[in-house]
Amino acid sequence: MRVSTILDHIDDGAIALPEFQRGYVWNRDQVRGLFTSLYRGYPVGSFMTWSTAAETAAARGEPTERDGTIKLLLDGQQRATTLYGVIRGRAPRFFEGNDSTFLGLYFNVVEETFEFYARQKMQNSAEWVSVPDLFANPGKYYQQVLTLDTPEARNGQYVTRLAQVTGIGDRDMHVEEVTGADKTIDVVVDIFNRVNSGGTKLSKGDLALAKICAIWPEARHQMNEHLRYWRERGYDFSLDWLLRVVNGIVTGKARFTALADRPIRQVQTGLGLAFTYVNQWLNVIAGHLGLDHARVLFPFPLVVLARHMHNTGGRLPDAFEQARLLYWYIHTGMWGRYAASTETYLAQDLEAVDEAGVDGLIRLLELSRGDLAVRPEDFTGTSMGARFYPTLYMLTRVMKARDLGTGVPISNALLGRLNGLQVHHIFPKAKLYAAGYQRGQVNAIANFCLITQDTNLQVSDADPAVYMPEIESRVPGALASQWVPMDDRLWQIDNYPAFLAARRELLSTAANTLLKRLRSGQLDPAMTGPVPVDAPYPVFVSDDDAADARSEEVDALVEWLTAQGYAEPERDIEIVHPDTGRVLSVAEAAWPHGLQEGLGEKVVLELDEDDFDEDTLAALGYRVFTSIGALREFVERSSSGGLSTMP
Structure with a gap:
């Protein structure tokens, strides 16, 4: 089938993407590589489609009015999306991903190379031609290259080269079809996994969603709408997580196989209830704990809280039980209960909440941990990615810690310019580095406090021995x-380690005081929800990292990678052992699903060489980089040969 015919079929809906396929994951090097290969006449692989009835096909994107059959892409999604995006100059109807990866491709008629638009190099240069514009109006660019004063322009070589580019549309591609009444969704998903052995595998959640979408094609779209709603309000949940919430509500189980066999009406009802239950619990957690955005929220306990709400007739429990459930919720986050073996612990907790409610949950937590007391050493983590950073944030909000400049209790509802919240280093970074302290000590959680941006600017990098007495005098x-x-x-720089130890004592005492009150069933009546989930803007808390050159270097690396089409990493993230829950690293950046989502090995950027378990990370399948230069060199070297196989 000719490339142009494939694109026409995408336009008219004859070719679509099955719902179980994930989004677009290619990077710019792969886009350039595909068009270079096609231009030179090299083989680029074939396509595989599943021919199924149009009225029952679970295809992604805007629905099309079609009778008969529809061809769903099983193999070749990345190539088909790239061809469509570059040649048409826009993303296809089924697109999910970053369209800047393929938009803006140009061809150089002199060098016969493909590159993405760079204004300084290409603006007002007749030798650079926009590929989608060339396909739309080839005659215009034939005339343009004739203006170049070279022998090749005069003898028509440049026009021939442009015709060779547009000839990509006439390239014949082999399309293999999977047909037959015996090709059920299970069979097709198995075929998909086999032909994509070097690419993205379907998870158990993907398979469950595929089965659901086979009967209810709008499921994925509806779930993505809920996720978008939460994302706009500062909560970044995944499709897999939402499916777990639905599964917990409908079946009371953690394994997705339980959901895949349920009548679709139950799944539809469960999704609606999940949206309602999660919203109500987000308001409770924000209102009574101050945990009001993705950085500080523990998402997986919400699966169990939603099940508890379902068991009690779909209404929130009374204040006494809410307090005890929040006590349980905090502990699951502080001790990373779901960081390791998520499905196993969810299964245990769902069973416990069904059998004995909040009492069963607390009892199970005590059995697994023994002592639930918070100790000073629990606050020894570093960076905003450490497990106890949300606890510090929670204490700041619940205990009504006051801004060091204004004396006003810390709240994300503060109005006015420069009143956004920032994580402030009590002992300034610059002075600690100058005194010889290491990054782990400088970025200790016990050196953090939350203040307004305005106060942070006023304090800046002043010596604590100077600015603290002034604050105490002005706002006692x-x-x-x-x-x-x-x-x-x-407050002296030389006594910084003793300061950290003393503050950890105070923080652990405050945490235990709050937890004791919650366990006894007491909610603070004065604590109200500062930012309900229905608020029209997300909460944002920034770090005062402007003085940290290394953070700026990581920012630049991430910006470079995402511009090339690689996945956005998780920043300042704890990586724990999946069986023991032991913290292996607090990484500057991590790609737990590969630099390209679902492709290749897991990647970690860990710049504190003496403060992580490299051997265990490697055993768990992580490729560890201890310098920004090494990671960048790896990407550049891999890109020249393709970071992964071409799906």
Whole structure:
């Protein structure tokens, strides 16, 4: 089938993408590689489609009015999307991903190379031609290259080269069809996994969703709408997570196989209930714990809280039980209960909540951990990615810690310019580095507090021995409200380790006080929800990382990678052992699903060489990089040969 015919079939809906396929994951090097190969006449692989009845086909994108059959792409999605995006100059109807990866491709008639638009190099240059514009109006560019004053232009070689580019549309591609009444969704998904042995495998959640979409094609779209709603409000949940919430509500089980066999009406009802239950619990958690955005929220306990709500007739429990459920919720996050063996622990907790409600959940937590007391050493983590950073944030909000500049209790509802919240280093980074302290000590959680941006700018990198007495004089009690030790000898740079130890003591005492109150069933009546989930804007808390050159280097690396079409990493993230829950690294950046989503090995950027378990990370399948240069070199080297096989 000719490339142009394939694109026409995508336009009229004859070729579509099955719902179980994931989004677009190619990078710009792969886009250039495909068009270079096609231009030179090299083989680029074939396509595989599943021919199925149009009225029952679970295809992604805007629905089309079609009778008869529809061809769903099983193999060749990335190539088909790239061909369509570059030649048509827009994404196809079934697109999910970053369209900047393929938009803006240009061809150089002199060098016979493909590159993405760069204004300085290409603006007002007749030798650079926009590929989609060339396909739309080839005559215009034939005339353009004739203006070049070279022998090749005069003898028509450049026109021939442009015709060779547009000839890609006439290239014949082999299309293999999977047909027959015996080709059920299970069989087709198995075929998909086999032909994509070097690419993205379908997870158990993908398979469950594929079965659901085979009967209810709008399922994926509806779920993505819910996820978009939450994302706009600062909560970044995944499709797999939402499916787990639905599964918990409908079946009370953790394994997706339980959901895949349920009548579709139950799944539809469960999705609606999941949206309602999660919203209500997000308001409770934000209102009573102050955990109001993705960085500080623990998502997996919401699966169990939604099941509990379902068991109690779809209504939130009374204040006494809410408090005890929040006590359980905090502990699951602090100890990383779902960070390791998520499905196993979800199964245990769903069974416990069905059998004995919140009492069963707390009892199970005590059996697994023994002592639930918070100790000073629990606050020894570093960076905003550490497990106890949300606890510090929660204490700041619940205990009404006060801004060091204004004395006003910390809240994300503060109005006015420069009143956004920032994580402030009590002992400034620059002074600690100058005194010889290492990055792990500098970025210790016990050196963090939350203040407004305006106050942060005023304090800047002042010496604590100087600015702390001024704050105590101007806003008495503000420092103590932030658990700052009031022994002024600890405010000296030389005594920084003792300051950290003393503040950890104060933080652990505050945490235990709050937890004791919640376990006894007491909610603070003065604590109200500062940002309900229905608020029209997300919460944002920034770090005062402007003075940290290494953070700026990581930012630049991430910007470069995403511009090339690679996945956005998780930043300042704890990586734990899947069986023991032991923290292996607090990485500057991590790609747990590969630099290209679902393709290749897991990648970690860990710049504190003496502060992580490299051997265990490697055993778990992570490729570890301990310098930004090494990771960049790996990407550049891999791109020249393709970071992964061409799907």
